[in-house]
Amino acid sequence: MRPFTFPGFVPPLRQCGDVLFSLLTHKTPSVAFFRSVWVLLSLLALCALSGCAQLVANQIEQANASVSVTSTTDTTATQAIYCSEAMSDCINYLYRPPTVTPASLQYTVALTADANQHRQKTLHLSADWQGLYRGTVVLIHGQGNNKRSWLPTMAYFNYLGLHTFAPDLIGHGDSQGVRAYGVKDGILIADFIRQQLAGLPRPIIVVGHSIGALAAVKAATHTPSIDALALLAPMRRFDEATIPVARTYSPWLSRFISNATLKAGAELAALRAGVSLRQTDMLLDIPQLTIPILIYGAASDTISNLSMEQSWHQPNILRVLNENETHLSVVMVGEDEHHALARLLNQVAGTNN
Structure with missing residues (x-):
């Protein structure tokens, strides 16, 4: 590896x-x-x-990140491509429908980044959680990663009754083009949601990790179709991160x-992509949003802006800190993260019971 x-x-x-x-x-x-x-x-x-x-x-x-996320649960998914007529860009994505079986969900998920970085989480959900919610979740990966890092998390949301989509950011995975560091990605994902998800159950919840959290915020500023955000270890402004x-x-x-x-160097990379550093600061966009937002991760994660408490001080924002997490481990849902996500889902996704 x-x-x-x-x-x-x-x-x-x-x-x-x-x-x-x-x-x-x-x-x-x-x-x-x-x-x-x-x-x-x-x-x-x-x-x-x-x-x-x-x-x-x-x-x-x-x-390109060499991150391996493995799980003991089923992680098969359908792969497809969406091309935006408005933007002349295409993104590859994975789709999984809600899970009908098994009666309970129990898995161990592990993340390996290199020989020195290995994290493992376990989760056990009883049958009471199966199909509890309705809606659709879009999961956006971080810089240098790809859509497949979300497969175990897609299975988690599927068990709860939610449709899941995981696109590759521009220039990542199977998506071609010049990397846009979350900015143009957000506009493209907003278009994808408007065009491709119109017939799927609401609410539409966008989950973003690191620079994917920036893309999620950008998407929410470009379409009213997004009903809630979950930002996992959201990234600081690009050069600061x-x-x-x-x-x-x-x-x-x-x-x-x-x-x-x-x-x-970070500013130059952004400039060559047609992106300003100001555009990569999601905290400038957050005040525009009134939809429910969960932010989750460790305040000690210096790549993230989670420690900037005052910047997240809005009535629509739920800030959950867990110092057992790292910048990467948040892409895996264990017991603690499940409870944080359930608080958001209880607020916006209703129940099927």
Whole structure:
């Protein structure tokens, strides 16, 4: 499995961090070590020739997360494609209908990002929860990830009686195009909801993780068809998030690339996609929304804006903090997250009983 690179660093940069760690801890050199030294020297040469900010921007544009989410429950889904006539863009998506069987839901779900990041959750729902709600859920993944990371969570919502859709963001998974960092994605998903989900049960609830939370917020500002949002570890403004990403996933390398360079690289990547940094700050859009919003994750997650309590202080917002979560683990629903989601569902989705 390739090293996890969410959302801004591809394997060569991660390798460089490993090299620096080896140098500082006096590990015995190996062939792989000397190969990584060459990668580091190449990186420094590229910085000298083209500028480190440009190199960081290139890595952000190419980053693909190696995240494996496995579950003991059924995760089969139908794949389809939607092309927007208004935007001339297409997105691939997965669909799963509500579950008729089994009588209860019990699963263990595990997430592996690399050798050092493995999280596991369990969930057991009795038959009382089966088909309890009605409605439709759209799940939006984070930067560098893809729609398949949601398969176990789709099965969770299906058991509760909800239709589920999980699209690939532009330039991710099976969707082509230049990555838009949640901004253009949100407009496209709003169009997808208007055109494709018109005949499906309301409410329509959009769940977004990290940069997918930004796309969810953008979508809600572009269509009244969205009835509620669930924002999981919502991302800070794009350039501000890049710094804790580097510190978290490439800590040694981040000592040698300044915060200013990381932010400049993020701004350049956004600029090349036709996106301003202001557009990536979801907290500027939140005051426009009056629909129910759940935000969930850990305040200690520095990639997320969850710690900015005053910015989330609105009567329509439910802020649930769980310090046992990480930036990635929120894509899996365990007991704690289920109870948080149920509070939103009880408010907007009614019951079929």
